[in-house]
Amino acid sequence: MLDNLPRLPVAQWASDFVDWLTSSFSFIFDPIKEVLEGLMDWIIQILEFIPPTLFIVIVMALAFIFMKNKVLSPILIGVGLLFIYNQGLWANLIDTMTLVIISGLISVVFGIPLGILMSKSTGFETVMKPILDFMQTMPAFVYLIPAVAFFGIGMVPGVFASVIFSAPPTIRLTNLGIRQISAELIEASDSFGTTPMQKLVKVQLPLARSSIMAGVNQTIMLALSMVVIASMIGAPGLGTEVLSSLQRAQVGTGFVAGLGIVILAIIIDRFTQSKK
């Protein structure tokens, strides 16, 4: 009986929809691609312009300034970066960092305002929640297909897929952080006659800060986890090394590139979690 039901042409619909998006909105996608490519080239050039030795020293100095453990953290970070340089992965590291920085920035720029809107409107929250669930649970590989359709191959579609996959934590935790503020503090703010903007900037965002930062941290970690996946559509970086090792069954080089990603992840994680 069940076999008699015609198959719903969902795949056809999805593919038609993406085709339609691609052809109708190429006037949006193309400039986005150009701007992003320009921006990324610029960042990569700056980062590559800095000699690796100086770069490592700068990162160690930042670790010394911002991290609690003033001795161990800078040393471990320095050793980690030296290891990556030593393995000949420095250029890949720069590419990956650029990808993560750009996707992180875009996620934060769009994610925090969306989270604020969600906290202000329960209706919008109800609409957004399933969308965020969808964005997070859909296998990340699936985003690569429309990304290529929209932006061709290279770093830009990688950023696109990373943003969709990694933005939800920032959005969710911004919303949650603002909603969790105690009612009395909001009343205090209102009782002194704050405008909605004053309340947001002077009270809500500072009070939600640690929650928002946890979201940003999660977002960056997820973006980093997209590095390998994005390399499948030609996004350069440490992920490319992992992917090619996989294709050639080279355990050793795969392990080293993977280790590079882990080191980068730990460094970024410690920086985004550090509190002065």
Next chain:
Amino acid sequence: MSVIEIKNVTKVFGTYDEEVQELLHNNASKDEIIKKTGATVAVKSANLSIESGEVFVVMGLSGSGKSTLIRLINRLIDPTEGDLLIKDKNVAQLSPSELREFRRSNLSMVFQNFALFPFKNILENAAFGLEVRKFPKKQRREKAEEALDLVGLGNYKKQLPNQLSGGMQQRVGLARALANDTDILLMDEAFSALDPLIRKEMQQELLQLQQKMQKTIVFITHDLDEALSIGDRIALMKDGEIAQVGKPEEIVTNPANDYVKSFVKDIDRSKVLKVKHVMKRVDGESISTDLPSINSEALLYETYPLFKDGVHELTVEANGQNIGILEFNKVFEVLAQGNEVENNVG
């Protein structure tokens, strides 16, 4: 002159439909309404008139609607029905921007759990109201420092709230309200979260400050002792209704109904009633001046040490004149039982 007029104000949480209106009209109880319609009646046609410069205490147990009532005054909660006149302006009808402006220049609030901003230091917290009003930085700082000095926290400007004890935190809350320099001060269970000794101390300080400031203070509490010791007048609330309004001695000696009576029966009357409430008024010249003298404003317990060595009568003086006689028997009688002093109250 009354500063705050609350006229027939009702607040219903939940749907306010005809059924609820009719039940309210028929004087149905809070429980009955919630059972039949699911709507909660927090405040039921309240009428109050609060005078300029008085400390007006709203006292009630939890769920009596007192916290809702104070939030209706600055419209943190919108009234369902009724008019709220503050300085002859109907707050219930202000637009959002008018309301903001009105709150900024007329009302300051102190909260039960202090509601200090944890990321701001003490000085910044105290200056919050002024910051919102976009005062220039220097002026903000000066006014906030002044307010902190008033509450005795001048030396803690750079600390963060969580580095201070509860009592000190509430002083910051008070300073934040005072720095704003509004005529009306709303205090929502302001001292309830403090331990008893600190609470007493804060009550005394508030009264001392009030003597200088002469603000209109609306003070919410669930503690009858607190209400009696700081209130110029007290409103007792029960189930959203105002059971009685009166001066402390009126509430104690003339409870309007059984509810109020059960409330005040365990109160130490000697710390509420004053000499003038119990004395016998006599023409000044006929009083023997051999007797020990006591001020008419003194509380009854302060007379105890004077009744000794066979003294049974005291002269009562007010403004340097002898105005009456206080008999030991009368004092004893009033404290021992009851309600015989209504003639003198007021």
